[in-house]
Amino acid sequence: MDINENIEHIVKSNVDLEKCLTNRDSKDNITFGSGVKFSDPCIVGIDEAGRGPVLGPMVYGLCYYPLGKESIFNDLGCADSKTLTDEKRKDIFQKMCSDDVGWIVEALSPTFISNNMLLRSKYSLNQIAQDSTVGLLNKIISMGINIAEVYVDTVGPPEKYQDKLKSIFPEFKIVVAKKADSLYPVVSAASICAKVSRDTALTTWVFTEDFEVSLEEIGSGYPNDPVTKKFLKGNFDKIFGFPQLVRFSWSTADKILEDESFCTEWEDVEEGASEKTPNILGFFKKDPRKKEHTKHEFFKKRKLMNTENL
Amino acid sequence: MVIHVKCNSNAFKSESNVHYMPCKINFDGNATVSKYLQPCVKSGSTGLTVSFRGHPLNGKEINLPTNYKGIVLQERVKPLTEDADRNLHVVNTFKSITYWNWDKIPNHDDAFIAAMDWIDIAEALHSPVQDE
Structure with missing residues (x-):
């Protein structure tokens, strides 16, 4: 062989x-x-x-x-x-x-x-x-x-x-x-x-994170295992959530994140949802926004604007 | 209202690691970046990668233009009224930023990266004209 x-x-x-x-x-x-x-x-x-x-x-x-x-x-x-x-x-x-x-x-x-x-x-x-x-x-x-x-x-x-x-x-x-x-x-x-x-x-899991948890403390990994539950609650960070050992996309982990972490807002990926087809009559109306002083496309694209307040 | 920026020389001695995240985190304060994020960053053929809250991120190290320095400001006491003077303290400085996108390799279409163009243009537009 x-x-x-x-x-x-x-x-x-x-x-x-x-x-x-x-x-x-x-x-x-x-x-x-x-x-x-x-x-x-x-x-x-x-x-x-x-x-x-x-x-x-x-x-x-x-x-x-x-x-x-x-x-x-x-x-x-x-x-x-x-x-x-x-x-x-x-x-x-x-x-x-x-x-x-x-x-x-x-x-x-x-x-x-x-x-x-x-x-x-x-x-x-x-x-x-x-x-x-x-x-x-x-x-x-x-x-x-x-x-x-x-x-x-x-x-x-x-x-x-x-x-x-x-x-x-x-x-x-x-x-x-x-x-x-x-x-x-x-x-x-x-x-x-x-x-x-x-x-x-x-x-044999090796934490990439700077983490000191003995492997007996993680349990079987099943959501209803009390040891695993304790591990999830005890090793939770309000910003980062969990170490990479955890499947963030699982409902058990996701629920803890949703309830206890600082809320994060991600870019919306639903395409075309915000852009409605404009009403044809709209083309004949005066657009009130047009009067405002608008920034050049260069700045808009780069999200650059003047700041007067912090 | 006047904004005072205060710094002592200590703040310029250390350089911090700044990460630009592709999501809004509704929190203002310390984050254990060195425990959770830094050790997990990987460098590969598509640039930097890391996972944040289960989301795949693609990153790029962006150096600030020469002669520029980034500063981290902290306001220790919030103003009580709108027109009160404000004091901001320089707590750290940085020369580069790790810029992260969610599941998209950073490129010049990203507003933040493109915004760096303005530095050269501003230089050309606003630097004093030399008499010849």
């Missing part, structure tokens, strides 16, 4: 995973994987972790192995990933760092998520999710993985999403289903990669 040039970070153990997530700028997205290659046609599973939490990255996991090799999962024991303990999941993840199964993960940073949802022209969470899924599939395609079947877990309506993915990858058999992680072992395995990566990303 050769190390793959398409994946920036190769991870071969839980220790590697910790290293890879610690030694980076936590505001950036990161992609890492096992780099394992197969020549036989593969079955692929995709799942996400951390869509709900207000803290930390949202993680997409993709798992692949040759068709007909499902038996390896009997040994791994990851049938229902949601019921497993954190320790058990880490254990399985360690076993998945073998040459029998391949995986790749993308962690989308909270800053990336907030920034995309707060662009001038908004980029929705579903679109972010879809782009990450398509990106991971393209990554393993460029690694030379021969994809035959793809199983994807979804939170939204599966039909629409399935049609969308089929139109992008018409050559594969694609199945999008709710709770796919309990139906297909390959999705279950993908969910373990995603979940372990998300948990590790949270416990």
Whole structure:
């Protein structure tokens, strides 16, 4: 097996995973994987972790192995990933760092998520999710993985999403289903990669800000976790809001901002709302404003004016 | 009404980091810029970037024209009546500004950046004419 040039970070153990997530700028997205290659046609599973939490990255996991090799999962024991303990999941993840199964993960940073949802022209969470899924599939395609079947877990309506993915990858058999992680072992395995990566990303988080918070104080990141709630309230700044660990665009964070921070006013992006079509009769009327002494266009454009008062 | 600008030499010893933000913040006072903002500023192919309250910002370092200096003024006591004299104190100075736009790379179409043109024009228009 050769190390793959398409994946920036190769991870071969839980220790590697910790290293890879610690030694980076936590505001950036990161992609890492096992780099394992197969020549036989593969079955692929995709799942996400951390869509709900207000803290930390949202993680997409993709798992692949040759068709007909499902038996390896009997040994791994990851049938229902949601019921497993954190320790058990880490254990399985360690076993998945073998040459029998391949995986790749993308962690989308909270800053990336907030920034995309707060662009001038908004980029929705579903679109972010879809782009990450398509990106991971393209990554393993460029690694030379021969994809035959793809199983994807979804939170939204599966039909629409399935049609969308089929139109992008018409050559594969694609199945999008709710709770796919309990139906297909390959999705279950993908969910373990995603979940372990998300948990590790949270416990190894490095604050870019001049911040001293022990990582036990941040909790699970779920909005209803009392530890997370306390962290949000306690580490709040009336001007800047929260550190970059927080998804500002989430309603929990947004509500605290709205209620407790100094109000900010941003440029209105709704185009054409202020400019009404002028009434034709208006052209024949005297415009009272025209009499006023108006500044030259040069100054208007630059918003320069004389100041007499402060 | 007279406005007095007062300064002691200490104010000119330190130079502060001034950030021009693309939104109005309804607050007047100290901000922990060095804790929350400064460490997160990144420099890349599109210039400076940072996230403020979840909003993506694009920034540019703008040097003030040569021979110009920026000053930060503070009024410690607000005037009681409209025609009372006012005292402003120079508390800090700066030679450059970090100018930020919301999701737009700063360029000459931005009023603030374009306003710097006036300095050269004013110089040409208003500087004393030398007798020849």
